[in-house]
Amino acid sequence: MTKIRINTSKPYDVVIGGGLLEQAGALIAEAVKGRRAVIVTDDIVNGLYSEKLIKSMEAAGFKTDIFVFPNGEESKSHKTLIELYDFLGNKNITRSDFLVALGGGVVGDLTGFAAATYLRGIDYVQIPTTLLAQVDSSVGGKTAVDIEAGKNLVGAFKQPDIVIADTDTLSTLTDEIFTDGMGEVVKYGMIWSKELFDLLKTGKIKENLDYVIEQCVDIKRQVVETDEFDTGLRMILNFGHTLGHSIEKFYNYKGFSHGKAVSVGMYIITVIGEKAGLIENNISDELKQCLIANNMPFEAEIDGTSLFSGAVNDKKRFSDTINIILCREIGKADIVKMNIEDFRNIIGG
16 A cells, blocks of 8 residues: 655545555545545446445444446536535535545546535545546546536536545456546656656556556646646646547547547647647657557547637637647646647647
């Protein structure tokens, strides 16, 4: 078991290792004051891990209720959020109680936003069960739901009280869902660590799983501790995301999962940057080979106009400019402020 301390405005630990669900109750008891919890999960994870978590929490003295919603990005909506609020109200949840997000990124985002807003804020715990959530979305305090105009456009910063990443839960993932997390993993190599990137090029993620998760979390720790509220350095974590979110929206959140859309977004923005002369080193081929080694896509059928349209509705836009993230070399990212029309021209929109 490894603990990584995240020293944000509200410090907390990320605990990584196998068999942690059985220890979750004791770990949570050390991190929160309340003794009443609502577990929030989806209908797939519920059948796999809820019973084990409830048993662990009840053994530690917690009283628990559970809210289950349908799996999938479509559930990260105001409809599900209102249903959760109503559930909390009907259960008479108070400010001394807390939420537990048990699941992937959708569960974590939705639960975190509910915790940030219900009764103007209650505590919550992250128990991520997908690779994507363990390496990225469960850490750092960004929470959100989607609206028709785009992904994650309504949200809040809300740090969890503890993150419990049981790596054993990854063994039940389908190859597709496991692989989806690789978009974020490769991102960390590209923006921060050539050593991590070189390991990923071998395609041997599962042989080095705990190490890779720890490296990704530690990179995010360094970034978030420097810029908790996304006004500077933290923007580099959006490498591939502006175009990735556009691709997700174009496919109506069904044809491309988040990690795969980010994968394509990283490659497209790198190729575009090279063609526009913004990146001198030819690194797109190396990125492409790394993505292929990890069964990740690097292209999608989407026209420049649609790609641009979805991108300019993203959170990285400021009036008539947009911040795009470019890696001019592997292991280092830059924030480039660009005029919207210049961005349209390089995208081909």
